[in-house]
Amino acid sequence: MPRTRVKICGITRPEDALACARSGVDAIGLVFAPRSARYVDIAQAQRVLAGLPPFISIVALFQNPAAEEVRSVLAALPVSCLQFHGDESETFCAAFERPYLKAVPMGAGADLRDYARRFASASALLPDSHGGERIGGTGETFDWGRIPVDCGKPIVLAGGLHAGNVAAAIRSVRPWAVDVSSGVEAAKGIKDAAAIAAFMQGVTDGDSRG
Numbered sequence: 001m002p003r004t005r006v007k008i009c010g011i012t013r014p015e016d017a018l019a020c021a022r023s024g025v026d027a028i029g030l031v032f033a034p035r036s037a038r039y040v041d042i043a044q045a046q047r048v049l050a051g052l053p054p055f056i057s058i059v060a061l062f063q064n065p066a067a068e069e070v071r072s073v074l075a076a077l078p079v080s081c082l083q084f085h086g087d088e089s090e091t092f093c094a095a096f097e098r099p100y101l102k103a104v105p106m107g108a109g110a111d112l113r114d115y116a117r118r119f120a121s122a123s124a125l126l127p128d129s130h131g132g133e134r135i136g137g138t139g140e141t142f143d144w145g146r147i148p149v150d151c152g153k154p155i156v157l158a159g160g161l162h163a164g165n166v167a168a169a170i171r172s173v174r175p176w177a178v179d180v181s182s183g184v185e186a187a188k189g190i191k192d193a194a195a196i197a198a199f200m201q202g203v204t205d206g207d208s209r210g
């Protein structure tokens with residue numbers, strides 16, 4: 001089994017991007033959803049990425065953006081992957097010829113197999129606790145038992161993960177990757193290097209036992 005990949009989302013400061021790199025994080029997420037407390041504009045995103053060593057994937061997160069907003073970010077930043085966290089259609093998500101993650105709000109009735117069929121072009125599905133008024137980055141978990149063993153797409157598990165529960169989440173879901181924002185923060189948009197390191201240890205524990 002490959003080790004579970006880790007994405008840390010909502011990076012707003014260069015020092016937090018470096019803390020991720022030093023802890024062995026695979027991907028960092030930049031939030032371009034204006035309603036988020038973790039929103040960065042392109043200039044801030046460029047500052048965040050300026051001192052980052054190579055081989056760390058950059059994920060650009062959007063929520064119901066205009067196509068032009070996505071294109072502006074892609075033109076200005078070395079984005080490896082897009083993340084769509086709203087009600088975007090498959091046609092829209094696929095229009096940028098870039099790998100993308102499609103977030104799935106795990107409210108009542110959410111059906112990951114159905115999403116896998118409808119978003120055949122997605123690289124992975126990202127089940128999360130958002131939906132309704134909750135835009136994402138909620139820090140809330142959902143019932144991991146609702147994720148089918150093989151839904152037809154790799155799973156990037158999100159929603160309320162932290163150092164204390166990520167090992168159990170990995171043993172329960174066996175996702176391709178885990179994604180965290182609130183659970184490694186000192187305050188909204190301000191990451192905590194010790195919490196990131198502890199989270200990485202939790203991932204190692206989840207991979208090594210059970």
Ligand SMILES: O=C(O)c1ccccc1N[C@@H]1O[C@H](COP(=O)(O)O)[C@@H](O)[C@H]1O
Pocket residue numbers: 009010029031033036037038039061063085126128135136137138139140158159160161179180181182183
């Ligand atoms: O992080 C945000 O502020 C955000 C805003 C809008 C949509 C998604 C957002 N974050 C994503 O939410 C999940 C879970 O976050 P948390 O660990 O529960 O805080 C994660 O995929 C973030 O990428």
